[in-house]
Amino acid sequence: MxxxxxxxxxxxxxxxxxxxxxxxxxxxxxxxxxxxxxxxxxxxxxxxxxxxxxxxxxxxxxxxxxxxxxxxxxxxxxxxxxxxxxxxxxxxxxxxxxxxxxxRGAERRAGQEGGLFHAVRRRAHTFSREDFKALRVVAEFVGSAWSAFQYRRNFA
Known part of the structure; x- marks a missing residue:
């Protein structure tokens, strides 16, 4: 400035x-x-x-x-x-x-979010179609953890 x-x-x-x-x-x-x-x-x-x-x-x-x-x-x-x-x-x-x-919100989120979930949530708007296809493979294995993470983020 x-x-x-x-x-x-x-x-x-x-x-x-x-x-x-x-x-x-x-x-x-x-x-x-x-x-x-x-x-x-x-x-x-x-x-x-x-x-x-x-x-x-x-x-x-x-x-x-x-x-x-x-x-x-x-x-x-x-x-x-x-x-x-x-x-x-x-x-x-x-x-x-x-x-x-x-x-306070940033401190709370930093303590709750895992590295991968945090990265996906913060940068999902910049992902390409290929990135989402690659994540789909991982999502099959961690689907329940992802659902729990989303629930905790939205309702905790």
Missing amino acids: AHDHHFLSRLDRVTEAQVECALSLYRDEKLVRFILERANTPTNGRIAISLDRDEGPFIVLASDGHFVTCLGRGMFPTGHPVLSKAWLDRAIADWATYRAGLA
Whole structure:
């Protein structure tokens, strides 16, 4: 990802704590995508996120995830939807919960799945017809184990 120089040069408009908040968002591209999806930003649109109160300061984000600028207190993002600091805090908390759930699920799956079954499940969409024909021979021998694996994966 290319650096958003204009945004970075405008961080002198905010306090040190707000710089930390802004840079933590800047460094976490997946969180920014989550925020933009949750904010339901229009294509080619921009949103402003408040770092403190309704009067600013604000971070202005483009719908493609780039950081446009940082507006200091008293500067207003005219024409852009504004998300409050409380909204941002809720979104960050929801993202942390989502990531923790993904991590727990990955740990659980890693402990339950065998190597062959795990590989087949993860890469089956890339298999050719010949690969599936080869697997059919193996499936006759491990059919009951495969069924048990699928049941455990879907209903456990």
